[in-house]
Amino acid sequence: MKDIVRTILQAKLNAPLDRRRFIQGGAGLATLTILGASENSARAEGGKLGGPLNFFGYDGEQGPKVTKEFLEKNGIQMNAAFAGAADETLTRFRTGGRGSMDIMTMNKDFQRSVIDANVELFQPLDLSRIPNAAGLFSGFKDANWLVRDGKTYGVPMIWGDEPCIWNPKKWDGVPDRYTDFADPKYKGELVLLDDPFGNIWLFAKSVGVKDPSRLTKQDLDKAVEAMLTIKPNVVTIGASLGDMADVLVRGDASMGLGGWAYQTIIAKEKGVDLVVGSPKIDDRFFWSDAYTIAIDAPNLDNAYGFIDFITSPEANAALATELGSGCTVEKAYDLLDPSIQSLYDYSTVRQPGAGILGTQTVVPKQEAEGDIVGAQAWVEAWQAFKVA
Amino acid sequence: MTAGTAHIGMREYGHDAREAARAAVMLSPAVLFYVIFFGVPMLSLLVLSFWHVEGFDIVADFTGANYQKIASSGLYRDILLRTIGLGLLTAAITVPIAFTLSYLMRFVFPHKAQFILQLVLVSLFSGYLVRIYAWRTILGKQGLLNSALQWLGAIDRPLEYLIYSNFAVIVTLTGLLLPLAVLPIYSSMANISRDHIEIAADLGSRRLHLVRTVLIPMALPGIRTGFAFTFLLAAGDFVTPSLVGGSQSIMIGNVIADQFRGTGANWPLGAALAFVVMAAVMLIVIVITHLIRRVTRW
Numbered sequence: 001m002k003d004i005v006r007t008i009l010q011a012k013l014n015a016p017l018d019r020r021r022f023i024q025g026g027a028g029l030a031t032l033t034i035l036g037a038s039e040n041s042a043r044a045e046g047g048k049l050g051g052p053l054n055f056f057g058y059d060g061e062q063g064p065k066v067t068k069e070f071l072e073k074n075g076i077q078m079n080a081a082f083a084g085a086a087d088e089t090l091t092r093f094r095t096g097g098r099g100s101m102d103i104m105t106m107n108k109d110f111q112r113s114v115i116d117a118n119v120e121l122f123q124p125l126d127l128s129r130i131p132n133a134a135g136l137f138s139g140f141k142d143a144n145w146l147v148r149d150g151k152t153y154g155v156p157m158i159w160g161d162e163p164c165i166w167n168p169k170k171w172d173g174v175p176d177r178y179t180d181f182a183d184p185k186y187k188g189e190l191v192l193l194d195d196p197f198g199n200i201w202l203f204a205k206s207v208g209v210k211d212p213s214r215l216t217k218q219d220l221d222k223a224v225e226a227m228l229t230i231k232p233n234v235v236t237i238g239a240s241l242g243d244m245a246d247v248l249v250r251g252d253a254s255m256g257l258g259g260w261a262y263q264t265i266i267a268k269e270k271g272v273d274l275v276v277g278s279p280k281i282d283d284r285f286f287w288s289d290a291y292t293i294a295i296d297a298p299n300l301d302n303a304y305g306f307i308d309f310i311t312s313p314e315a316n317a318a319l320a321t322e323l324g325s326g327c328t329v330e331k332a333y334d335l336l337d338p339s340i341q342s343l344y345d346y347s348t349v350r351q352p353g354a355g356i357l358g359t360q361t362v363v364p365k366q367e368a369e370g371d372i373v374g375a376q377a378w379v380e381a382w383q384a385f386k387v388a
Numbered sequence: 389m390t391a392g393t394a395h396i397g398m399r400e401y402g403h404d405a406r407e408a409a410r411a412a413v414m415l416s417p418a419v420l421f422y423v424i425f426f427g428v429p430m431l432s433l434l435v436l437s438f439w440h441v442e443g444f445d446i447v448a449d450f451t452g453a454n455y456q457k458i459a460s461s462g463l464y465r466d467i468l469l470r471t472i473g474l475g476l477l478t479a480a481i482t483v484p485i486a487f488t489l490s491y492l493m494r495f496v497f498p499h500k501a502q503f504i505l506q507l508v509l510v511s512l513f514s515g516y517l518v519r520i521y522a523w524r525t526i527l528g529k530q531g532l533l534n535s536a537l538q539w540l541g542a543i544d545r546p547l548e549y550l551i552y553s554n555f556a557v558i559v560t561l562t563g564l565l566l567p568l569a570v571l572p573i574y575s576s577m578a579n580i581s582r583d584h585i586e587i588a589a590d591l592g593s594r595r596l597h598l599v600r601t602v603l604i605p606m607a608l609p610g611i612r613t614g615f616a617f618t619f620l621l622a623a624g625d626f627v628t629p630s631l632v633g634g635s636q637s638i639m640i641g642n643v644i645a646d647q648f649r650g651t652g653a654n655w656p657l658g659a660a661l662a663f664v665v666m667a668a669v670m671l672i673v674i675v676i677t678h679l680i681r682r683v684t685r686w
Contacts, residue, residue: 085651090444110651119444188548194630197651234635236552243631251530252551363651367443375652376441383646384463386638387470 050075053302056089056097057105058082061157061289063310066318070309076302086110087366093121093294101294102303108288109213109363111154112145122292124151129304132311135329137346139354146290154290155307157316158325159357160344161286162198163276165248165259176281178206178257182229190234191253193244196382197375198258198285201362203227206282213361215378216371224381228388237386242266248274258284261343262324285362286348288328437659446655454660464643464661468668471640474554475623475669478561482618483611485562486569490610491603494577495585505574508567516564520631523560527551527632552634560632561622568621569614576610577603604680612677619676623669640665 053071055062059082071078083089089104104122106114114121127133133141133155140146146154164174170189175181181190192199204212204223215223235253238244245263247253249272256263259276267274278284291310293303309315313331320327320336326344327333333346348355368374438450458464489508493501511519526532527550534546549555580603588602604611626641633639640661647658 085649085653087444087651087653088649091446094445192635231635236634237630239627239630246524250524250528252528366651376654377652379646379652380463383467383638383643386635386642387463387467388636 048301049305051299051302052077052079053299053306054100054102055080055104056083056092056101057103057291058289060323061105061291061319062103063315063319063322065322066315067306067310070306070315074302074305076306090114090119090121098294099296099298102297102299103306104292104294105157105289106154106292107363108143108145108156108290108357109361111290111292112361113363113365115145115148115153120295122153123295123297124153125155125293125307126304127152130155130308130311132308132313132329135311135313135331137328137330137349137354139349139351139357140288140328142352143288143354144358145288154292155311156288156290156328157310158320158323159286159288159328159349160261160325161278161284162193162258163261163278163284165256165261165263165274165276167248167251167254168273168275170254174255174277174279176279178202178279178282179226179229180279181233181255181257184233186230186233186255188233188235189254190230191244191247191256192234192237193241193256193258194237194239195258196378197363199227199385200224200378200381201285202258202282206279211361213364214369214372215364217373217377220373220377220381224385227385231385231388248272260324264343265324265339286357286360287362288354288357433659434663436656437663439656441654441656454657455664457657458660458664464640464664467638467640467643468665470638471623471665472668472672474557474561474629474637474639475619476672478558478565478622479615479619481558482562482565482569483573483615486566486573486614487604487607487611489566489570490574490577490607493574494580495582501574505570508570511563512567517627517631519564520560520628523556523563524551524632527556527559551632552637554633554637556632556634557629557637560628561618561625564628565618565621568617572613572617573607573610576607580606600683608681611680615676615680616673619673620669623665 053076055078062078062080064078064080067078070076081092083092083105086105086107087110089101089106093101093104106122111122113119125133133152136156140156143156146152146156166174175183200215200220200223201212203226204215204219207222207226209215209219209223212223236247238247238256241260241263244256244259245266248256248263249267249270251272261276264274264276291307293300293307297303310319311329313329313335316327316329316332317335320332321340324340324343326346326349327336328349333341348357353359364375364378365372366375368377436446437454438452439446439448440451440453441447489504493504497504514522524531528534529546529548529551531551533550534543537543537547538545584602584606585598588598593601623639624641626639626645629637629639629642644658644661644665646652647654647661
């Protein structure tokens with residue numbers, strides 16, 4: 001079984017990668033769903049599968065290739081709609097979505113905010129209906145953004161980090177701090193990602209703010225000032241992680257900040273070597289996304305069945321590969337191709353509380369709190385940086 | 389009025405009324421379509437622009453705070469001016485190229501006009517994003533243009549301003565929008581008789597004078613439409629500046645898009661920005677077309 005899965009994943013990774021395929025996910029992965037489904041489908045104990053399943057979350061995380069066979073076999077019609085950010089889920093929920101939403105995907109920072117604020121959005125999960133969740137890495141079983149008062153509110157499906165990515169023909173490594181990228185030797189070599197929160201967070205950390213997710217106006221100004229010192233060296237700001245990879249592959253820039261380890265694989269398939277790493281002092285930030293079930297979900301059985309299926313080692317390995325991310329199920333790790341395994345340091349998720357994933361917060365609060373500015377101020381600061 | 393003429397008048401009135409009713413019935417699907425799919429969404433957006441955001445909620449009230457914020461913000465003013473400048477420049481480059489091309493098709497190579505028109509239009513068959521990426525391939529550091537210039541020995545190192553710059557945005561937008569300017573201008577020019585040109589020439593009109601006093605005024609409806617298309621679409625674009633614009637080519641479309649997605653989004657502010665931009669570009673279109681009409685009046 002393991003060899004079959006590995007062979008399919010290997011075939012996927014060695015196939016030519018065009019942009020459409022990159023965006024839509026790897027061909028061939030659907031086969032995995034048969035393998036996974038044969039062993040694990042319809043394990044939503046106590047429930048009958050079939051009928052609609054409404055998904056609202058990040059594009060790709062509904063695993064269209066991975067779950068195709070499972071959905072067909074169980075007569076489930078997936079109605080997927082996509083969010084640009086996790087908080088759009090709350091907007092949708094509160095503007096007529098309640099009672100019609102089943103599965104939602106959340107990033108860990110937003111999920112933590114919702115749990116902390118006791119906001120009504122997702123319901124505690126009955127883990128007896130998701131037996132495959134027992135196979136999660138230990139770090140995800142008790143993570144503070146998923147579990148509160150003994151109740152679990154989400155099942156993580158992928159995780160990762162955003163390191164620097166560069167062309168080794170041009171650079172030996174990265175400096176110790178993000179502010180060091182202001183050095184004129186980087187002129188015409190840097191590409192950033194169009195992500196206000198990631199960039200401001202990194203530079204706030206670089207200028208010494210203790211908790212870069214909670215900035216005062218002065219902290220924010222200081223971070224943007226630091227970012228402006230590297231602006232003359234920035235070639236462009238990638239519209240997406242895929243676009244950023246394209247800029248690096250074309251040779252229009254040679255150093256990306258806030259990148260994606262999977263970009264090395266994209267580049268390799270196009271004949272370009274890229275490597276990842278992070279500034280020794282400032283390091284990088286981490287993320288993780290999870291499946292949750294909405295309060296008043298109308299298709300609860302299908303939702304549990306879906307989450308259980310996609311948390312099987314085979315499906316989780318396929319999804320992690322398709323999305324170029326870390327897997328969350330321990331046995332899925334063994335099914336990954338070594339090139340995918342090596343993208344992330346799994347010691348983080350093997351420890352209780354998921355190490356830095358559990359302690360680090362990147363996305364700011366939506367609303368200002370006293371001196372601490374809200375997310376809108378970060379967005380405006382980012383726009384001011386771009387126009388400067 | 390005699391009884392006979394009154395009778396005829398009544399018949400004509402009855403005929404006109406029937407024609408008007410018939411026209412109203414025939415137009416009603418289109419009008420209904422516009423009301424439902426344009427009027428209602430625009431009205432909703434207008435209403436939204438007077439609401440505000442609190443936390444994750446949009447609060448339905450009536451406040452001019454969003455418009456006040458836009459008016460007092462140097463950031464939005466700068467980006468709006470930059471956008472209008474890039475849009476005008478794009479239109480100012482695209483329309484003369486489209487005019488020249490249309491002139492060539494109509495008067496110089498009339499037998500090849502359909503073929504040339506097909507060539508111009510064929511680019512519309514490919515996807516918008518594909519065409520932008522094609523320009524990235526042409527203008528990139530290691531792109532076709534830089535490679536060709538280096539191969540010819542014209543340059544030692546790649547010209548970096550060709551890509552990720554305002555230059556790249558304008559070139560790409562011009563390439564993308566040219567067919568949309570050619571169509572209305574050529575269509576207007578197709579109605580200009582060759583006799584008009586010859587009469588003007590016989591009366592001593594020199595070439596540039598002839599263009600200014602005969603061709604442009606007669607093709608003005610097409611020029612106006614071509615200008616409006618290119619300016620409006622260029623000023624409203626946000627994908628092109630994202631992909632070829634570099635670190636400084638943010639346009640107001642990008643700012644509006646940011647207000648509708650992600651954490652920190654502010655839909656009411658985005659709606660207000662959209663209406664401000666709409667008002668600004670409509671005003672500019674009106675002023676420019678008025679100016680063109682005045683300049684070309686003979």
